[in-house]
Amino acid sequence: MMKDSTAVGKRRREGASKMNWIVTAVAVCVFVPSAHCQSNSVAWCFNEPGCNQTMWPIFAAKYCNGSRQSPINIVSASAQVNSNLTAFTFLNYNSKSTMKTIKNTGDTVKVDFASGVRISGGDLSEDYDSLQFHLHWGNGTSVPGSEHTVDGKRYPMELHIVNSKASYNRNTTLAVEDSTGLAALGFLIEEMSGNATGQPASWRTLSSYLTNISNRGDIVTMVPGISLDDLLTGVDRTKYYRYLGSLTTPLCHEAVVWTVFKETIKVSKDVIDLFSKTVHFSNSTSPFMINVYRDIQPAQRVTTQAASSTSKACYSLALMALSLVLGSS
Ligand SMILES: *[C@@H]1O[C@H](CO)[C@@H](O)[C@H](O)[C@H]1NC(C)=O
Numbered sequence: 361m362m363k364d365s366t367a368v369g370k371r372r373r374e375g376a377s378k379m380n381w382i383v384t385a386v387a388v389c390v391f392v393p394s395a396h397c398q399s400n401s402v403a404w405c406f407n408e409p410g411c412n413q414t415m416w417p418i419f420a421a422k423y424c425n426g427s428r429q430s431p432i433n434i435v436s437a438s439a440q441v442n443s444n445l446t447a448f449t450f451l452n453y454n455s456k457s458t459m460k461t462i463k464n465t466g467d468t469v470k471v472d473f474a475s476g477v478r479i480s481g482g483d484l485s486e487d488y489d490s491l492q493f494h495l496h497w498g499n500g501t502s503v504p505g506s507e508h509t510v511d512g513k514r515y516p517m518e519l520h521i522v523n524s525k526a527s528y529n530r531n532t533t534l535a536v537e538d539s540t541g542l543a544a545l546g547f548l549i550e551e552m553s554g555n556a557t558g559q560p561a562s563w564r565t566l567s568s569y570l571t572n573i574s575n576r577g578d579i580v581t582m583v584p585g586i587s588l589d590d591l592l593t594g595v596d597r598t599k600y601y602r603y604l605g606s607l608t609t610p611l612c613h614e615a616v617v618w619t620v621f622k623e624t625i626k627v628s629k630d631v632i633d634l635f636s637k638t639v640h641f642s643n644s645t646s647p648f649m650i651n652v653y654r655d656i657q658p659a660q661r662v663t664t665q666a667a668s669s670t671s672k673a674c675y676s677l678a679l680m681a682l683s684l685v686l687g688s689s
Pocket residue numbers: 375376377378642643644645646
């Protein structure tokens with residue numbers, strides 16, 4: 361143990377920008393949070409030996425070494441059909457003034473929402489308040505960094521909207537103690553085809569804030585202008601995978617109902633690349649924030665909607681053709 365504290369002391373003297381691994385007496389994260397809060401008492405990281413993810417199951421063993429950990433690789437052919445997985449209702453996702461602040465947390469870029477943003481449906485047991493979204497990425501479009509993979513494919517980025525059971529009144533300390541206290545919506549982000557730049561406009565606007573939050577702890581107020589619907593453009597939100605998992609960062613609480621949408625958000629290469637060359641883990645003398653995602657964890661049972669809509673569409677086209685033939689005879 362003395363050995364450990366010596367190692368920690370050395371690391372700190374070396375000027376590590378964060379309190380690597382040290383357990384502090386005071387809660388670092390008041391509202392525990394997200395799939396990304398520097399939860400409670402453990403300082404963790406993605407990029408330095410001693411606090412990176414190989415250490416999480418050791419210093420945060422209670423949950424990070426658990427048996428329903430996220431993210432996972434989703435095997436599409438193994439997803440079981442569950443017809444209870446109906447559409448969601450998204451409250452205030454069309455409002456252009458719900459995004460309040462954008463922050464460099466040192467581990468991600470996070471946008472906090474005003475109150476009144478909510479989801480329901482989707483086989484969730486009750487309404488959930490949408491609290492924030494944050495992103496995961498690798499190194500631009502060349503090194504993909506989504507957390508979930510589908511049939512082994514990793515995408516450039518992943519957006520997570522974190523929601524907490526409405527009955528907990530946004531108290532995430534309570535929510536993480538409930539096995540379904542949080543609902544996370546995962547959106548895979550893919551490079552837009554063609555040579556477009558600065559697209560979609562909503563993502564260009566979002567990325568325009570990055571230069572103002574280049575250092576850890578930087579936070580700026582967002583001006584009204586883009587909605588969550590704008591950012592989630594092009595995704596059919598009735599098609600998704602569902603499984604029970606965890607927060608993907610310490611303390612890795614196993615409290616998350618995961619929804620990973622099948623369709624991707626298409627973002628132009630230049631905008632994706634901005635994330636890995638604008639914000640830093642600490643300050644301008646520290647590395648750019650890259651590879652901010654957790655590795656794949658053991659598989660879980662995954663469910664999805666019944667019929668694929670393409671077979672349904674083919675079926676109704678066939679019926680239409682048939683009725684045209686019959687009608688004309
Ligand atoms: C940047 O962070 C390093 C490591 O935490 C620190 O030593 C240095 O003083 C910081 N530089 C500035 C300009 O804040």
